Amino acid sequence: MCVRYLGFLLLIWFPGALHALSGQQNCRAPKLDHGYLVPDEESYTHETNLTYACDKGHKPVVEGWWARSTCQDGKWSHEPQCIDENACIPPTILNAKYTENSNGWYENGHKIRIICAIGYEHKNFSATAECTNGTWSSLPVCEKQFLACGEPPEIPHAVIIHEGYQDVFAADSVLQYECEEGFTVEGVNTNKTIICISGKWSTASPCHSRPDAGRGGSAAGGGGSTCGGHSTSAGCGTRPADSKPDAGRGGSAAGGGGSSSSSGGNDREGGHQITTINNCGRYPRVSNGDVVERGPMFLKYQCSSFYKRVGPQKVMCYSDGTWSPVPTCKAAFCEVDTADYRQLENAGIKFIGDGQKGILKCDKLEWYWIHDHYSEVQCTDGRIRLGKCCSWLDGLRQGC
Missing domain, CATH: 2.10.70.10 (Complement Module, domain 1)
Structure with a gap:
């Protein structure tokens, strides 16, 4: 009883003790240069929302002219910062990644190069963006590759074996699937995979009801029977779904009668x-x-x-x-800085895949053309070959 009263008195004497017992810590007031906090306190309890704004010539490190950060167990959801108004915050580019600055923002004039996710490619060969007076110029776009596939089709009585959700798959991607309990793939073709071919998934071998499903003395090894030999069955002699078809045959690593013995x-x-x-x-x-x-x-x-x-x-x-x-x-690409070529329109840095061709627009004002002109660019072993500037009327594709 004395111990219980002592604990109650400690909670009254030390207001922070309750948070300590629950594992939730307070946050120290952030150091904010060129800005002000609301409310302005020395410390903040767990889940407290802190609002801040910046002085003239500066802006928060997140979107908007004012920002909010939340105390989460001793740390702020983002560290409040006021940065130069000409600096840039990290851009949001779908289906892409880039090198992020450790300080959470980028100086004026900083350039980043975008890498598209698997199954996506750079639209118009544009892969760079530059921070210009507080905004990003010409943010690249990662679009689905022409030969990529969407999400895999539904296979009755089966489940796709894949880590995490994914709605786009690159060409030649291979996905495995497993039949539900009591079903199996029958016939000569027992390969439980589907392949992305030219933008479409191959047809999956259907999962049929297993004739011996639910019978006694089956794959578990009871009644002196064998394990059935199905890749989805459990127990002795089971072959992993992705192992080689000939693994364990003809006196294999197990060494016993040509059958595998480990699972x-x-x-x-x-x-x-x-x-x-x-x-x-x-x-x-x-x-x-x-x-x-x-x-x-x-x-x-x-x-x-x-x-x-x-x-x-x-x-x-x-x-x-x-x-x-x-x-x-x-790296298997050519980097073309259009500013280095007098005949091309200055559109930043473009990337052409090795062995591929691209079409870049020529500078219309430089040559006083009436119609738009384009140059065919080819990348071979890291070297660029730049074609003449031709209009579509001249027959660009025939190499005017």
């Missing part, structure tokens, strides 16, 4: 035993690349637009907790 991962690669990817922790990071397919035993990588993969496409997990060698994404 966790019995493949080998270069002397290393392969196991499920869950045993290797965080996925390897590939600069300018992303994981586009995840199977129980592998990760599949693909490089962003304007980058070419060097090294293995699939990465596997070894039994010692390490990953197999990962690929690298090598």
Whole structure:
């Protein structure tokens, strides 16, 4: 009883004790140069909203002439800052990424280069933006690639094996699916995958009701029966859905009568035993690349637009907790600064993929043309070949 009263008195004497007991901490007042806080206090309790505005010639580090930040367990939802009005806050570009500044804003004149997500490409070859007097000039747009696919079709009695939601997939993407319990893929073609081909998903092998579903002495090994051999069945002799079709045949690594005996991962690669990817922790990071397919035993990588993969496409997990060698994404593009070419209209920096052609607009005022003229630009092994300026009337596509 004495202990209970003592605790009650402590809460009265120390107002901050209740927050300490619940794990929610107060926030210190932020240091704000060139601005003012409302309310202006020395500390703020958890979930307190703080409003701030900036002096003339400055602006908040987020959108708007005034801003709000919230105390969340000892930290502000964003650190209140007043920056020069000619500086830029981070832009929002859908389906793209870029290098973010650690201070949360960009100085006037700063340039950023945009990398489109897998399945997207730069519209009009534009991949850079410049901070000009507080705003971003010519923000690039990442649009869906012509040969990319949308979200995969619904497969009756099956589920797609993929980490996270994704509505666009690059050409040649491969997705695995698993039939629900009691269903399986029958026939000669038992490959449970669909492939993105020229903007459309391939037809999936249907999941049929398994004849032996629900019967006694089945895959569990009861009644002296075998395990059935289906890739979706559980128990002895189970083959992971993504393992090689011939794994375990003809006196394999298991060494017993030509059948596999382990269920966790019995493949080998270069002397290393392969196991499920869950045993290797965080996925390897590939600069300018992303994981586009995840199977129980592998990760599949693909490089962003304007980058070419060097090294293995699939990465596997070894039994010692390490990953197999990962690929690298090598730059495969030409950078064209239109300001360096007198014949071209100054439209900033353009990027042309290696082996590809682009059409850039010519400077109309420089040559006093009546009709718009364009130049065909070709990128080969990092080198640019710039064609003559021609109008569509001259037959640009025939190389006027």
